[in-house]
Amino acid sequence: xxxxEKLVRENIRRLKPYSSARKEFTGEARIFxxxxxxxxGSPLERNYNRYPDPLQWKxxxxxxxxxxxxxxEIFIGNGSDEAIDLLIRIFCEPRKDNILICPPTYGMYExxxxxxxxxxxxxxxxxxxxxxxxxxxxxxxENTKMLFICSPNNxxxxxxxxxxxxxxxxxxxxxxVVDEAYIHFSDEESFITEINNLPNLVVLQxxxxxxxxxxxxxxxxxxxxxxxxLFNKVKxxxxxxxxxxxxxxxxxxNRSEMEQTIADIKKAREKLIxxxxxxxxxxxxxxxxxxxxxxxTIDAEKIYKFLLGEKIVVRNRNNVELCEGCLRITVGTPxxxxxxxxxxxxxxxx
Numbered sequence: 001x002x003x004x005e006k007l008v009r010e011n012i013r014r015l016k017p018y019s020s021a022r023k024e025f026t027g028e029a030r031i032f033x034x035x036x037x038x039x040x041g042s043p044l045e046r047n048y049n050r051y052p053d054p055l056q057w058k059x060x061x062x063x064x065x066x067x068x069x070x071x072x073e074i075f076i077g078n079g080s081d082e083a084i085d086l087l088i089r090i091f092c093e094p095r096k097d098n099i100l101i102c103p104p105t106y107g108m109y110e111x112x113x114x115x116x117x118x119x120x121x122x123x124x125x126x127x128x129x130x131x132x133x134x135x136x137x138x139x140x141x142e143n144t145k146m147l148f149i150c151s152p153n154n155x156x157x158x159x160x161x162x163x164x165x166x167x168x169x170x171x172x173x174x175x176x177v178v179d180e181a182y183i184h185f186s187d188e189e190s191f192i193t194e195i196n197n198l199p200n201l202v203v204l205q206x207x208x209x210x211x212x213x214x215x216x217x218x219x220x221x222x223x224x225x226x227x228x229x230l231f232n233k234v235k236x237x238x239x240x241x242x243x244x245x246x247x248x249x250x251x252x253x254n255r256s257e258m259e260q261t262i263a264d265i266k267k268a269r270e271k272l273i274x275x276x277x278x279x280x281x282x283x284x285x286x287x288x289x290x291x292x293x294x295x296x297t298i299d300a301e302k303i304y305k306f307l308l309g310e311k312i313v314v315r316n317r318n319n320v321e322l323c324e325g326c327l328r329i330t331v332g333t334p335x336x337x338x339x340x341x342x343x344x345x346x347x348x349x350x
Contacts, residue, residue: 002173002200004226007145012090012234020237023054052242055232059245062252063220067192073222075231078239080181080204080219083231084148085112087202087221090230091145091175092118099146100139102131104155104320106179109148119143125322129156129286131164140172147172150179152186155317155328157288159188169198175227177202184210184262185269186289192222199224209291210262211251216244265291269331275341276329282344283325292330300325303344310343 005013021035033039038049060071077083092099098119101109105125113120121144123135136147147168152159169176178191180203191203203222208214218240221231251258269291276282276295281303284296297303300318304327307314315328332340 007091009093015233017233018237020054022051048242051238052245054237056240056245059248069222072225073195073228075221075228076240077219079217080206081108083204083219083221084108086231086234088112088116088118090234094118097143097145100144101148104322105150106154129158131160144174146175146177148177152182152289155294157286157290157292157294159186159289169201175200175202179204181206181209182290185291195222202227211258213251216247218244218248265331268334268337272331272337279344292328295327295329296325297327300327312340312343
């Protein structure tokens with residue numbers, strides 16, 4: 001039986017969170033003399049001398065409307081990496097508890113666990129990059145607090161069946177984290193629709209991919225109000241800058257442009273796959289629901305270094321288990337993709 005309170009680390013349950021000046025006061029005011037800010041302003045044309053909204057309510061209202069959730073079911077972090085780190089800190093007791101990951105997958109789950117001195121258990125994907133449910137079940141023990149599933153998965157690009165993950169969540173007493181960094185490039189429905197049905201579900205998303213705002217470092221977690229309260233309890237007081245909040249609000253007003261960009265990327269992805277499949281150096285192209293393609297080649301190391309010489313950077317995944325011989329290639333602009341194909345087609349690579 002899932003029990004959120006029992007999952008939370010005792011020191012987090014006892015924690016009295018820092019109360020910032022802007023959190024204690026809400027509403028409108030004429031003069032702010034409460035937060036020891038520089039009241040005289042800054043040397044910038046746009047004045048950023050005041051602290052930003054610590055809970056980003058204007059943004060949460062808009063995101064809640066788009067996703068048919070409540071604002072208090074949303075956490076906003078400094079990239080989804082902050083949410084990953086906070087989850088481990090909230091739920092996992094160092095040197096006692098463990099998380100379960102399904103490699104090959106996004107590397108920050110492992111890094112965050114290592115930083116927090118939390119054991120990592122692994123249930124590798126199958127050879128065709130599917131979840132191995134028997135292996136997952138066999139790895140779970142009484143100290144497994146969290147299961148991370150990236151869907152669509154990085155670096156493989158494929159998504160996992162929603163009903164299978166839902167069944168996992170129903171039969172697991174810990175937290176199930178579904179990382180949807182690439183969901184906007186997929187035709188599958190987001191797991192956000194399940195947060196009210198699965199109390200142990202956390203869904204991660206980001207503005208770095210489909211929204212094209214990687215430089216702002218803006219990530220999201222969707223979960224029950226109780227889990228979101230824990231995020232807000234542990235996070236730094238002002239984790240999202242005023243500049244980032246302003247830019248995100250502007251982006252949300254131009255959602256149609258983002259949707260058109262996604263359509264353009266999908267179209268470019270199909271053409272890229274078609275052109276890659278004609279190359280002799282490519283032995284397999286894996287199905288993808290993301291804005292990248294995992295490509296098996298005759299010699300990943302040689303090709304990667306050759307492309308660097310051509311001033312083209314792809315991701316070498318040759319040393320990742322189950323991805324031997326593979327390069328991960330992001331879908332670029334049509335011009336960038338054409339230049340990549342032209343370089344890969346050179347005779348000296350064969």
